Amino acid sequence: MEEKKEEKITNPLVNGEAAVKYKLNIEAPQSGVERFYFWVLNFMKTQKPYGLSLKVDKIKDLFSMTETSAYFGATEQKKAIQQDRAFQFLRVLGEMNKNLFQLVRELRIIDERLDYYTRSDEDDEAAEIALKGLWTSVVEGGGRNPDSVYGLQTQLGFAILPDLFFAINPRNTKEIEKHIEGYDKGKGVGLNRKQKELLKRKLFQFLSWKEHTHKELKQRKTFTLKYLRQFYLSMRTYINWIRPYLKSAKRLQMQLQADSPELVAAFDTTLVDLELMGYKEDKEKKYFPLILIKFRYVTMPQMAYQEEYQRGAIHTGRTEITFEGYGATKEEVEEYKKKQEEEDVELINSLSGSLEALGEELKKYLEEAGEEKFGVDKKEKDKEGKERNVVMRILFGNPKKKKEEEKKEEQEFEGALEPIKALGGAFKELFSFAKIKKKKEKSAGPTSQKEEAEESAKKSLDVMYLVLKKSHGMLG
Known part of the structure; x- marks a missing residue:
């Protein structure tokens, strides 16, 4: 104090x-x-x-x-119009706010999945195993599908199939046979022709899925980023539209104390x-x-x-x-x-608060999408600085x-x-x-x-x- x-x-x-x-x-x-x-x-x-x-x-x-003055009635009528327009924009912004969070969440999931592919291409065994587990459970349906890796292990002679599938990691489809033969000789497993054929088929299906889904995820991220940028600009436009209505409604609201001795109701x-x-x-x-x-x-x-x-x-x-x-x-x-x-200003600032709540994550995705004006564009900032210097020279010499x-x-x-x-x-x-x-x-x-x-x-x-x-x- x-x-x-x-x-x-x-x-x-x-x-x-x-x-x-x-x-x-x-x-x-x-x-x-x-x-x-x-x-x-x-x-x-x-x-x-x-x-x-x-x-x-x-x-x-x-x-x-x-309250009994004619001016009060005219002012309240104008304020009601401003409040009604502001409410319409706020309702639209509320729906857009929900969709914005979903877009950011979708991009986060895509990034997590792409990280598996990137690390797998760098010969990270854990990432490769994670992708294979995803393929066997999501694409093949796990043990519920009798033709899946886990479903075939119940058949005679194929109990070792899941272990072989996760242990052999060729980089592309051309290296499948070489890796299978090398593993068989190196470990001394003694695989028969049927086991090798089935293993080749499963590895080929997995590598083809991996290649195509990697490209698909990249394209999906590019599209989602562009849509996010468009969505973000739309929200900023709505916020800019609503600001004048909120300010006008606030200015039309009586802000001095009604118990002032100069104000008499009659x-x-x-x-x-x-x-x-x-x-x-x-x-x-x-x-x-x-x-x-x-x-x-x-x-x-x-x-x-x-x-x-x-x-x-x-x-x-x-x-x-x-x-x-x-x-x-x-x-x-x-x-x-x-x-x-x-x-x-809290009401006005709360409009952009939902954007700021996503913080660095939203900023990162907008920068990837090519949005330079999330914060302060450097060129615009330099331009404002030059204009400010010119104004200062004009005003103060x-x-x-x-x-x-x-x-x-x-x-x-x-x-x-x-x-x-x-x-x-x-x-x-x-x-x-x-x-x-x-x-x-x-x-x-x-x-x-x-x-x-x-x-x-x-x-x-x-x-x-x-x-x-x-x-x-x-x-x-």
Whole structure:
């Protein structure tokens, strides 16, 4: 328990220990509240000097509503359609899952049988005896068939036949007579002509069966492997088809607590929680600036009918926006995302769990069938790595040019003021204060990379907070 507490304390994102935090409450009883979310999203993603040029991830997207609202009925109807489609695919996948196990089991049996033939060709006496035992019991029918090896031993003069049959092991039909004569002379058995003829006949039948069944098993394995690959691709296709329906059904399900004081059963109310994360990761530094924008909407949805289209909801009401700035590491961001992730991925992962349950055995057979994408194709992985590097260069620039960009940082900061200079002198005065503060802090110098990242996040929030208020007429 103590270790868990220490882990929570060391991650400011999980604890909500922001270096800077602003809060904005907006009442919009006559207009939609969506515009604030999309304004913030676009401002975070837009390149400088018209935005913050950040990489944006959506961390949270939850909602709940009162059961008596018209919006609740429309949402439940859409969710039922998604659930019905998902159930149909799940039923098909259930049947395919059974057949998949049977295919893998069949391939395992074929491999075991082929191992007998391979080792027999390598002069393994035990494997040859196993094949002969299989032939006498399955093909000849054992002692129930009077013409079999075991059936003939009951006749006069042929009691020694089973022992001779299992002791003499020619490699092919041409060597049968030579091996029989060699065994007879070497052991001094003294076989008569009838015994030799019968032994030749049985060994010839066995070797012919062995040769043909070996080829047949190889062909059967090749066919089964190709069918397994086709079957596997079909299952993956169904899984890819079902994922959107499961995700949609999950997203349409109310995920916030129904006992929230904002939700009153008699009122037509909707509660929405959204959270955006914006950051610009620096490979050369452990800490990088990160901002969290949290939206909480308490709205009254109004169902609006549109011509030649289905009805949709217009949300009006109160918006609470919380701006938080941090200096974070990549590990802290990943930990925060895992803790904040509300989507139930277990159901989706269980779809491919049956494939993973077969483990290395299924993987081995798919590789034999030529399936390269069971795991991660190496070529595709290299391609994704190259694409990721290109995206990183586009988003964050070339590290070699970083010093030149730092020299231009102050010019870019002043350039950010250009689009809004016409909005009024009061806003310019507010930014001149931020500019003076920037120069002072730069001359003093940060005491650590974390403080430097926090200062950068604070400046980004200052810009966003002030531009948001000014652009929506909240500043005089």
